[in-house]
Amino acid sequence: MDPELLIELVILLPLLGAAFNGLLGLFQPAHRTREKLIGTVATAMVAIPFLIAVYLFATFDGEAIVATVFTWMAAGDLTVNFAFRIDQLSLLMTMIITGVGGLIHLYSTGYMHGDDGYWRFFAYLNLFIFAMLNLVLGNNLVVLFLGWEGVGLCSYLLIGFWYKDLKNSAAANKAFIMNRIGDFAFLMAMFILFREIGALDFDSLLAGASSMDQSSINWAVLLLFIGATGKSAQIPLFTWLPDAMAGPTPVSALIHAATMVTSGLYLLARLSVIVLSAPVIMTVIAVVGALTALVAATIAITQNDIKKVLAYSTISQLGYMFLATGVGAFYVAIFHVMTHAFFKACLFLGSGSVIHSMHHVEHELAKDGHGHELDAQDMRTMGGLGKYMPATRMTFLISTLAIAGIPLFSGFFSKDEILFKAFEFGYDGHLVGWLVYGVGIVTALLTAVYMTRAYVLTFEGEERWPHADTIHPHESPWSMTTPLWILAGLAAVGGLVGIPAVIAHGDLNWIHHFLAGDQAPVAEYAVHGHVPVALEWGLIAFSSLIALFGVGLAWKWYSTEGPAFDEKLSARFGGLYRLWKGKYFVDEAYDRAIVRPLIGGAIHGLAPFDKYVVDGLVNFVGFFTRGASFTLRYIQTGIVHSYAAAIVFGVILLGWLMLS
Amino acid sequence: MWGDMAATLSLVIVSLAGLALVVFDAFNNRHVATPWIAGLALLAGFIFEIVGLGGPEGTAYSDMLRTGGSAAFVNALVLGSGVLTVILSVPYLKKIGHNIGEVYALILFATVGMLVLGAANNLIAVFVGLETMSICLYILTGFVRSESGSAESALKYFLLGAFSTGFFLYGIALLYGATGTMDFSAMKAGVEDGGGVMFWGGVSLLLVGFLFKVSAAPFHMWTPDAYQGAPTPIAGFMATASKTAAFGALIIILYKALPTERWTDVLAVFAVITMVVGNIIALSQQNVKRMLAYSSIAHAGYVLVGLSSGLVEGYSGALFYLMVYVIMNIGAFGVVALLEWDGKEGSEQTLDSLAGVGYRKPLLGWAMVVFMFSLSGFPPLAGFLGKWAVFAPAVDAGLVWLAIIGVLASAVSAYYYLRVLVVMFMKTETEASSKLADSFTIPRSSAAVIVLCVILLFVFGLTTSVIELTDGFFQSGSVATVLGP
């Protein structure tokens, strides 16, 4: 079949699904309660594109295909086409998005059952898939930007989905605005690239990169990276992601773990040729990524809300991916995007399943007249859930081992490759490589600890909710557990596509050949000094040991003492622990330094300035104004004359600028 | 003479219709046909200008007015805005009990002024157009005499307008003194020795007059008061058509009459002040119309960014931006007008009173979503393309810092645009909004206007043919484009 037609179908079907559910729901209130129909259509509109993507993947011959739908902008010698691109990178991303997305749709049909906004939810979710596909399939920066903004919008809509709680809409606003800051950096980067190269489609951009001078390359890459930090929640723009957990859990799984937050990585990988020619900025990227990984991991240890732990874990893992980008290993970053999509989606969906059943406990408690306010997301009131929810427990465990980097699980392969690439970069003479390798190892230990902590506190040990002897949670329906099993399976074996180079001379490292092969779109840093094979084996053994050690340690701590062990940690680390617990007080700092002055300035500074302060100028400007104020004195409003003074002020300013 | 009249047929039609309306209204007060006459006359003019868009450029009335080209474009915007305003005004004015015939005659006369202003080729024509427009707008602002806020804002507008007109007129005098001509095309040639104080002083004072009319800071202070006091559809008309006409004349003066030096930096400074002041103050506004007023101030700043590039791409981008701006604001003011449910609410409507509206009136809610996103420059809506069209030339002209401030300012603006959507969709319904939902149905004509605006925002966001059109107005030889380097 014609691949161009197929790719258009891939893009259009989710949009159709969104339009179907959205429009019918909006104008036909009766449609809103047809859950079966809504859920089936929405899921099919993602599942079919997945099948098409698999077909395209199977028939893909290594040659990039560009499908031009129509010419968007044509002016002078520039044309921006509404065009989509099929190559290794976009195919892989499309399969992740539609595959994981389809599973999450299926899961949501069970999870959102009975919600008033069922139709709205699925319309937004489909719309999100549509935007995300635009992002990864677009053949130029403009279409990419369209998707970029679109996913931001959908994320905003879905975080604020339960809009009746004002806290949620505040979180939605925060996410949107932080994203917008990033977006505008992205836009500036686009301006610069456009000015220098004169085109925005990827082929011309990558070909034209060599003709750019170093400072504009640096600026462009730096701005692109700032754009990516906004979307992918890196320092300093990471605080929105934990708050974004206010949205329904499937949303956290799909948007804030598996897909949207990785779009920054996609962007850098797509433009890897340009990024590689800005080594200074790559150092910045590596350091920021490593720091984010470490900072988020330390915060994650102290969190009690299961979704918050996963949120900080996501930030930390994204930090790993940026670290990989910063050392020039773009394909490894994308590899980790993929494995992370599997295990993190599974973890989030598992936490959703837990929350679902804890809500049940909460209801039962309320029915029995126990006025307990049970926080369904607080791990301190869980424990021992494994007995009641075997499927959720098993899948959660598999994913925990995967993210912790236990050998042969998927996370092991991708994370180890990142660490190895960092090491190799250092071996090649870049000191920053050693540095980020060290930070990465520490973070790997922390990751193993906090994920095991989350698993143990939730599924093992004593039941800690009130009246645990009479009230029992239950396993979730099949529509929710099926996706869990599939994702857990992928989390277990998905890493096998990237067997490290030390085995079979890299012949088995399929993902490397696929993404960074001869005709493939992702460039990589050319290493000069190769790490000896023995050392490489040693590194693998070292990081495996670190992971096993972390898991074992945390298991011992938390399975015997439960949440009480946090007290010990707190006593041990003192002020440091409080810093972690307080999330480094970044939110507070932003509030003090930016938000409050801005709003406060608007309310207390500029607005009155607009009305009153100009009065002071009357004296300042002297006789000139007095003439005006004299004639206007009898106008009783009094304010008019300050308005006129502002005009006089403007006249003087303008005259001075013009004549000086 | 007949030839001149044929070339400016829209002007003739609208003038005659205005005169006819005055007589008609004197004998049949509040007749149902009055708005029809006004609307049809404006529509006829609009069609004439649209047809003339592709035609050759020329001049009429002894070189006083330009025809075709950018003049036709600006006039089409003004007339289109007029048509939509008349449609939106009829139900609104009925609701507040002020559906008097003079309003439509005044809209027509104001339009006549704008047509002269937008097509002016001579400083005298600019002045005549500016004053004809302004005097009608003063009256329109205050014609709901029973409301003290309305009268107050009209008085303020009038006094400040008269004040700025003084500067403007003095600027014209100085320019005439320095160059010996008032004709745009002859002015550049008349500049001697790089201008001198008299010439640049004249330019300064001329700019004061324009900056006042387009409400750039710090000449903006009348704007929130005037928009708040004026009946809402009329405020939309003031915000869109009058700014478009004033910018149209300013663009032509910069393009044809002035040497490209000095004023570019000056306009860049005022663009910064305007964007910052407009966006920051809008953050703290509780009143919807005041918020829209500060937003319109900020948008004047964006247009100024394009102009301060001093490049033809900047001028054509600015014209495109004006078109987008007209569509967004007619729509936004239209929605706000429909959401008012008793005459008083107009000047007192706060953001909180919109709570939950998005679910009770989905059409208005979702239309507002589109307008707000477009205003904040969100792709693929036309607002995004517009911002691109004015910021890109600034980068081309080396004013990267200006573009950075511009995009940062519009990042800030997302906050207050979004807040409208938050209260519309994310806040629980209060008493007031349930009263609103029960008490009115959306008139079909207004709904059609709003839907039209929404559609146009999507269409113009996805095609750049209009930018190519506006590019064509400024092409003298070289192939220039806002999209190309």
Next chain:
Amino acid sequence: MLSDFIPFFIQLGIAIGLSFTLLKAAALIGPKRANVIKQGTYESGMDPIGSAHQRYSVKFYLVAMIFIVFDVEIVFLYPWAVSFREFIAAGVGPGVLGVIFLFVIILAIGLVYDIKKGGLEFD
């Protein structure tokens, strides 16, 4: 050059002389019976001394404004009438006649509107 102005200066001298002569003559031969009103400055019947902030009927302004508008606009007819012969000579007579008709019609429309709305009814 200056000689061109001789008639003007003669005219000026006559005007000044005449006014002085008349005033002096009136002072010399007129009867003098003073009272308050006669001694006061002539100001259209208003008391010229005191606060200017008084309340007037708004109708007063309305009529005054309408008068001024029409008065000033009618003045435009004068230069037109003076040069109409030359317009005819230049062959544009009918066109210029048309223009002035348009002008008068516009004024007439204003007048009709004014009368209809009761702008001239001073009650």
